[in-house]
Amino acid sequence: MSKYPNLLLSAEQSRRRFLQTGVLLLAGANASPVFAQGEKPMLRIGLMTDLHYADKNPAGSRYYRETLAKIAEASRKLSDARLDFLVELGDFIDAADSVDVELGYLKTIQKPFAEISENRHYVLGNHCVDTLTKEEFLSTVGQERSYYSFDQGGYHFVVLDSCFRSDGKSYGRKNFVWTDANVPAEELEWLADDLKQSDKPTIVFAHQRLDNEGDHAVNNSPDVRKILEQSKRVTAVFQGHSHANDYHQVNGIHYCTLRAMIEQSGVDNNGFAILEIDPSGGLKIEGFKKQASYQWA
């Protein structure tokens, strides 16, 4: 948060900051409209990440049970927004000691999440497939694949799965270390091919980070970035996993890391966003509570 303090900027300050950095900071719910008067967004997308729902006592800064109150608040805001679709960027649940209990956590959080929008997309996070297998998670939320793409409103969207060990094996049943996140060769090949076949501007959803190196990054993030860059169609990547707001632009692509919903106690520490795409391709991210806001031309 320290990098993008939630200040209410005057129009002139905003304009200057935007010109300087290409990142316009808005003040959440109090922000003035960004689009020209009468101009409607082409697409409106709900975003949230790292909900870590579990019926267990808090640990450190993670208040597992409070996710239910936070998603109820998010639901009120997002339901009013008439979303085209809703995405959770991974770590939807937290670990339990048994498969049955963990499945119970998933069913509990899936219910309020599903009520927000009929059109939903789930990015797998390491905590989604800790005790569960990918098949168990996906069949419970009603999603066929862990990585895939779809077109909507003139845009192409890609959901990635980096929950693979370096030997290519899928995470599940506690068979992995969370720092060993990889996009395997088969998925890279699929991604390059998928992007080649599309002629639309593209937005990518991921869990582990693709914009840097280190513990929270996908081990072969440079390979993934290269494919995204070569397509010349990817405008932005939305990701989670490291729990704090962050933003980098790498070779012309915006990489936005969203703030985790699970962090800290109380709904004032909630975090979620609405992404609006305007007809000229501009992206506006309206952040609520601890989620930062951005605008990219």
Ligand SMILES: [Zn+2]
């Ligand atoms: Zn997480």
Ligand SMILES: [Zn+2]
């Ligand atoms: Zn994670």
